[in-house]
Amino acid sequence: MTVLVTRREKFNAGHRLFNPAFTDEHNLEVFGKCSNPSGHGHNYVLEVTVAGEVDPETGYVMDLGILSDVINKQIIQDVDHRNLNIDVEWMRGKIPTAEVMADTFWDRLEEHLPAGLLYRVVVRETDKNWAERRRVL
């Protein structure tokens, strides 16, 4: 029986939405107040779901302590209390929307988790806006 298990982590980061290929006017037009040059920030919530068989010996699909370690090592320690546009090497050249973050976090997590286990990555920017990438839509 396949069961989904989720781990939620949090981090605080600064960001600014803008595309360096756009003019300032076009950035303002597209991204509005999110393109403010000095940046702003969020209390981000990150939820990572794995899907798999329940191991009868442990009752676990995966030890959530190990999942938490992978999330912290691949994501949180690099982004927490950081500026997503400036400080995070693997976000360079990307526009740090929730969509792009969910997509990028998926790629970083997938290669450090057992094959086929990752099912869903949700990035909540505020309690009004969030993005998710899933294995199966």
Next chain:
Amino acid sequence: MTVLVTRREKFNAGHRLFNPAFTDEHNLEVFGKCSNPSGHGHNYVLEVTVAGEVDPETGYVMDLGILSDVINKQIIQDVDHRNLNIDVEWMRGKIPTAEVMADTFWDRLEEHLPAGLLYRVVVRETDKNWAERRRVL
């Protein structure tokens, strides 16, 4: 890569559950205290999810400001601080359960969003009860 993006909005409305084709006794039997003739109400939460490709120029599946405008224009401005049985023209003749609301809201949103983008509509009546309609089940 397909990514899901969600926008959450809130509204406060009154409603009463009853079917005019039922007798008063049968309404009470079916809907219980929800059929109280003077009505009651809720702090509704509405979550609308779109699914699509991330535009590399903006990092957006869809500008959530535009999605918010569509939700407000098609739904919120008509239902907020209104009685769902009496004041909302496009709810007339419908029983305003969370299920019917999710279904009706979907139809109103879909025709004002780019084709194929709408993925999920969730209507939360309380933190104990909610309904959702999805593109793919």
Next chain:
Amino acid sequence: MTVLVTRREKFNAGHRLFNPAFTDEHNLEVFGKCSNPSGHGHNYVLEVTVAGEVDPETGYVMDLGILSDVINKQIIQDVDHRNLNIDVEWMRGKIPTAEVMADTFWDRLEEHLPAGLLYRVVVRETDKNWAERRRVL
């Protein structure tokens, strides 16, 4: 040692803000969309705090089951799934704002609780608006 203990209960009700002594225009001016004649409603949260000595035999200031019973009997059973303007005898002639509700609920609770125990009554109308009455300000 005085300790505070709180019990939270919920109810759903309809209401309309208007003063029958005002003209329709003045009601609209004062209460805006809250004066919509067909009413709207809320998922109300009610928090009742008692303050007193901890009984060394039970570890309780007051059995919260008994406090819950008082809240339910004095308040919840009369207001839940009701229209506050029409259905609740002891709200008649009152404008059902959160302030008036906190004040009225206090009076109803105080006479059914041991003397001097009631400390605070909070009425949350939404997660953006709430009112509270306290023994000591």
Next chain:
Amino acid sequence: MTVLVTRREKFNAGHRLFNPAFTDEHNLEVFGKCSNPSGHGHNYVLEVTVAGEVDPETGYVMDLGILSDVINKQIIQDVDHRNLNIDVEWMRGKIPTAEVMADTFWDRLEEHLPAGLLYRVVVRETDKNWAERRRVL
């Protein structure tokens, strides 16, 4: 049109994660502080989703009062304020992880709900950890 409807219930229970076939050392290695012999506990949240056609006569996929009764009778009354390792007959011999609970709860609920209606069971152990079993992944 298929619509999903969810009911959320809560219960408080004690548990301990350990496998009697393991040595004490191996239990500690696998389950860490969750294997503390005197146990600990959680405020569990249980969300049960059914999926089906909306009945045009009631606006319901299923009366959530009936769903709540099934959840309470099959699950809550047996687990609330209980120790999951000791007090719950139908959990005997199982390791009470959120995964195993979601899986076991599904089986108990499914046989008491109309055929084909059950869609999803979510068990939230904390706001950081939860498990879900679904009809369709």
Next chain:
Amino acid sequence: MTVLVTRREKFNAGHRLFNPAFTDEHNLEVFGKCSNPSGHGHNYVLEVTVAGEVDPETGYVMDLGILSDVINKQIIQDVDHRNLNIDVEWMRGKIPTAEVMADTFWDRLEEHLPAGLLYRVVVRETDKNWAERRRVL
């Protein structure tokens, strides 16, 4: 009868904790990761409470729409989607901790509210950390 009424607003902002009079080493020692030069940010919650008599004609201590307007005009429009160290003229020279923000916001709000009405200002930086200033402690 004095009643308290609260309005909650939200804003997203960037900030960095550092004292220009300190060396870089001392800033890091005092403020840790919060002193990261590129800054980070938060989804701030601001709760403003007024205390006063309930007006029998309106049931209001104060129209929360007016309170919301004051909060937005004096605070939110200047800080939302801004960097608190760089963009907000009236925060210049202040270290943007939650304590300093609560204190500074109080002063800005008090002069635009009826005398003696302001009771409490709470600034929530995350769901783990918040600060409040009150009229009476």
Next chain:
Amino acid sequence: MTVLVTRREKFNAGHRLFNPAFTDEHNLEVFGKCSNPSGHGHNYVLEVTVAGEVDPETGYVMDLGILSDVINKQIIQDVDHRNLNIDVEWMRGKIPTAEVMADTFWDRLEEHLPAGLLYRVVVRETDKNWAERRRVL
């Protein structure tokens, strides 16, 4: 200017409410299902508030990292994933109600914080029940 600052921490623990001086019948009468011999448990929330002057050099009343360390060392490491009746030496002989916990936690925290700084300790057992001890009522 005195400002309040709060730190919230969480822990999961098991407990059972009973007084060994009572008969089993009287324990059941007083504590109901909370006296179940095998115990149950909760996701506890602990909020600790300190009140003091804001240091102009740091913008802090107290470094919340230090406050968090005191809370963890004096409380969390002893109670997290523990049974409050059995495993916690300094809870022995006490009935682990939220009231008694708030009172006991206050005493343990006060002696490890700068004199006069501790203002309030809140222990939330569920989202319906909590207790608090304060310096000034």
